[in-house]
Amino acid sequence: MHYLGLDLGKRRTGVAFADSVSDIIFSLDTIVGASEEELVKKVFTLIEERKIDELVIGLPLLPSGKRGSQADWAQHLINKLEALGTPICLIDERYTTGKLSEVDQDAAAACKILSIKLDQNTYSS
Secondary structure (H helix, E strand, O other): EEEEEEOOOEEEEEEEEOOOOOOOEEEEEEOOOHHHHHHHHHHHHHHHHHOOOOOEEEEOOOOOHHHHHHHHHHHHHHHHHHOOOOOOOEEOOOOOOOOOOOOOOHHHHHHHHHHHHHHHHHHHH
C-alpha cells in the first residue's frame, strides 16, 4: 500500500510518502502558504501521482489527549479531504514535532506520523 502522511498546519503542511512493502518513508515538499482549497488540490494531485491508498493525518491533540482548537481546525480540513474519496487514518501527533533546526520540522513530523502507522500495521499483522 502507498501512504501519504500529512502534518496539517495553517501556514505549513508537512508531507511524507511511505510504501508498506518496502517500509521506506521519505519526506516530500512541504506545502507552504496554501489556502484550504489549494491544499486540498495539492493533496489530490499527490494522491493521483503517487497512487495513494490511504491518507495518514496527524491529529493535534492537547497534552491531556483532549481536542482543542487546533484539533477542531484540523478536523474541519480533514472533512474537506474526505471528499477526495481516499481512506483516512488519524494518528495522535502530540509527540511528533522535533527540535532540530536544520531539518524541515513539518516534513519530519509527517515522516513520524507515517512511521507510527507502519508500526501499527506491523503489530496488528
